[in-house]
Amino acid sequence: MADIFDVAAAIDERLDRDAGAGKLCALLYLAQDWSLAWTGRELFADEAEAWERGLVFPIVRNDIKYDGETRLRAGDPARLSESERLMTEAVVDHYGHLSGADLSAITHS
Incomplete structure (x- = not known):
């Protein structure tokens, strides 16, 4: 498991730029979703939480520092x-x- x-x-490497916290968490969620749909297995073990502004992986969100990047x-x-x-x-190419x-x-949705 990844x-x-x-x-x-x-x-980030596939986008060739900094995705930002919200976009990164959404793409992680979609990658997890696609993995479950295609393989029946999680891509990674961490769980998303539903926050007011969207889905968040707290371990990632809490690790991001805000200093302009x-x-x-x-x-x-x-x-x-x-x-x-x-x-x-595939997820990055699609979304x-x-x-x-x-x-x-x-x-x-």
Whole structure:
């Protein structure tokens, strides 16, 4: 099973830019959702919480520091298995162009 920070690093790498906390959490949620739908297994063990402004992974959200840019505990996309990497890439390719607000609307529905 993947580590959530490795998946987050793979998302950031695939986007080739800093996703921001809200967008990152939404993409993590969607990656988890796709993994459950396609494989019947969780991509990572961490659970999301429903907050007023959207779904949040507290372990990720609490790790982000605000000083003008998002900084996240070091994750390594290379630690993902091929299937975990492909799952993450598919989610980013499908949803990565959307804004945080658009992703929030999707995860709220």
